[in-house]
Amino acid sequence: MTSFEPTKKIVANLIDPEEIRIAILDDKGKLYDFFVERMLEHQRTGEIYKARVDSVLPGMHSAFLNLGDGRNGFLYLDDVRGIDVKPGIEMLVQVVKNARKGKGARVSPRISLAGRYMVLIPDGHETGVSKRIEDNDERARLRSISKEIRPDSFGIIIRTVAEGCDKESLENDVQDLLAQWDTIKRYAEKNSAPCLIHKDLGLLERVLRDDLTEDIDEIVVDTEEDRDNIQSFAERFFPGKNIEVNLYKGKTPVFDVYNIENQLLELQDRKVWLSSGAYLVIDQTEALTVIDVNTGKFVGSKNLKDTIFRTNMEAAEEIARQLRLRAIGGIIVVDFIDMDTEESNQELIHELHELFRNDRCKARVYGVTGLGLVEITRKRARTDIRAALSHGCPFCGGLGWVPREESIALQIKRFIRKITMSSRSEALLIEAYSSIAEYTAETFLASWEEEFDKKIFIRGCPEFSWGKFRLDAQGSLVQIEHRINALQKREGWAIVHKSSSA
Numbered sequence: 001m002t003s004f005e006p007t008k009k010i011v012a013n014l015i016d017p018e019e020i021r022i023a024i025l026d027d028k029g030k031l032y033d034f035f036v037e038r039m040l041e042h043q044r045t046g047e048i049y050k051a052r053v054d055s056v057l058p059g060m061h062s063a064f065l066n067l068g069d070g071r072n073g074f075l076y077l078d079d080v081r082g083i084d085v086k087p088g089i090e091m092l093v094q095v096v097k098n099a100r101k102g103k104g105a106r107v108s109p110r111i112s113l114a115g116r117y118m119v120l121i122p123d124g125h126e127t128g129v130s131k132r133i134e135d136n137d138e139r140a141r142l143r144s145i146s147k148e149i150r151p152d153s154f155g156i157i158i159r160t161v162a163e164g165c166d167k168e169s170l171e172n173d174v175q176d177l178l179a180q181w182d183t184i185k186r187y188a189e190k191n192s193a194p195c196l197i198h199k200d201l202g203l204l205e206r207v208l209r210d211d212l213t214e215d216i217d218e219i220v221v222d223t224e225e226d227r228d229n230i231q232s233f234a235e236r237f238f239p240g241k242n243i244e245v246n247l248y249k250g251k252t253p254v255f256d257v258y259n260i261e262n263q264l265l266e267l268q269d270r271k272v273w274l275s276s277g278a279y280l281v282i283d284q285t286e287a288l289t290v291i292d293v294n295t296g297k298f299v300g301s302k303n304l305k306d307t308i309f310r311t312n313m314e315a316a317e318e319i320a321r322q323l324r325l326r327a328i329g330g331i332i333v334v335d336f337i338d339m340d341t342e343e344s345n346q347e348l349i350h351e352l353h354e355l356f357r358n359d360r361c362k363a364r365v366y367g368v369t370g371l372g373l374v375e376i377t378r379k380r381a382r383t384d385i386r387a388a389l390s391h392g393c394p395f396c397g398g399l400g401w402v403p404r405e406e407s408i409a410l411q412i413k414r415f416i417r418k419i420t421m422s423s424r425s426e427a428l429l430i431e432a433y434s435s436i437a438e439y440t441a442e443t444f445l446a447s448w449e450e451e452f453d454k455k456i457f458i459r460g461c462p463e464f465s466w467g468k469f470r471l472d473a474q475g476s477l478v479q480i481e482h483r484i485n486a487l488q489k490r491e492g493w494a495i496v497h498k499s500s501s502a
Contacts, residue, residue, distance in 0.1 A: 007217040013255050015222045020203045023260045031263040037203035046200030047095045052193040053087050068194030071104030079108045090193040113177045117162035120177040124155025132160045208233050218244040222254045278311045288331035308337045320355035329380030338372050395465045402466045409440040420452050425474035427455035432469035434460035441497030459496045
């Protein structure tokens with residue numbers, strides 16, 4: 001690697017055992033990739049189970065398998081060869097897609113074991129080389145070596161990181177994976193279904209195996225034990241490269257020091273601002289992701305055509321980054337700003353192809369449709385960041401929207417009406433979320449008091465959810481005022497709104 005090539009840094013936040021987080025930063029300190037793993041998660045990609053078939057659904061040409069851990073696994077019968085799948089039989093299967101949302105993990109009887117330089121496939125016969133290795137001579141060299149070292153009844157797929165690797169290193173990888181397979185078979189014979197047979201590498205080891213490449217020049221970790229393990233790994237696989245492995249001991253959390261926490265918060269926003277002042281709006285649904293491109297504050301410097309083209313090209317780069325960072329897969333539809341010429345559209349599509357060329361998750365870019373949309377498909381490799389870090393709003397039924405202030409205020413009014421119809425109380429004290437209480441008091445309270453012929457007080461409660469409200473007290477005006485005084489003495493911060501006429 002030459003000195004002028006951009007470098008990256010791995011920052012690992014491992015100090016909390018409940019959650020491991022690893023960030024990869026580019027040479028400007030900008031988030032390039034992010035991984036998170038919680039210790040309570042089950043059925044991760046790569047794990048191997050001895051499973052028992054629970055049920056077979058001929059209409060869906062699939063089966064559900066009891067893995068003995070969390071939800072049942074989902075098996076496509078098309079993936080099965082030479083086995084009569086029926087309830088009660090035992091099978092050795094591997095998780096190929098994580099459990100997510102309401103779905104269990106997808107499993108397959110086709111086992112594959114990933115090493116540093118290759119993937120070994122028991123009962124396979126293929127010999128392949130990663131398509132991301134583009135040099136034809138290098139591909140031919142690796143294919144020739146893989147044919148020489150491939151064990152009988154095993155398939156081999158050479159990984160991208162094997163580019164430039166010598167035969168001895170590849171042979172060592174094969175031996176490690178063969179030993180791993182022997183252990184898996186031995187455990188499978190000893191244990192009865194359903195049970196976990198093989199646990200894949202932890203997040204740290206997987207990131208080192210897959211992402212520790214020549215352009216990584218520093219690794220920062222916040223635990224001493226992991227620092228030593230990382231140092232050993234780096235020395236083993238990069239003996240001629242001086243990768244700094246530094247232990248962070250500061251009191252400020254390591255992700256705050258490198259401004260990663262703020263970038264993670266931005267990663268969960270719908271709106272993504274671009275450096276020019278334009279912005280993206282990213283909406284994820286169950287079936288697809290829709291991205292809208294807007295010029296925003298960007299006004300350009302030449303003419304409208306140039307402004308639109310530059311906005312679209314900047315947006316394309318950020319879209320590729322956001323899909324990688326958010327681990328978004330499936331169907332993606334992008335509404336770029338309409339451009340007048342076919343030449344501009346083709347240049348945009350070409351740029352997208354180049355941006356996705358080195359994406360670890362296979363992505364395909366389709367041309368501009370008749371509606372002016374660009375369609376992209378991207379392989380789902382792991383749980384997307386939104387699902388990993390959040391879930392549907394429990395107060396709005398997962399819609400991700402909250403009612404307008406006036407809507408809640410009118411709900412409160414209807415609630416007050418019910419109370420007044422069954423009570424002769426002189427005054428009421430209502431509790432609601434702080435901003436709702438303030439809005440209601442300023443907008444409606446005086447007219448409501450006149451309409452219901454009662455004194456109405458509204459207390460703001462910041463601990464309430466957005467749409468929550470309730471009756472705290474009712475009675476004479478003196479009783480309610482005593483109640484308000486008691487609340488303010490006890491809690492100090494209690495803010496009670498009343499009408500201007502009070």
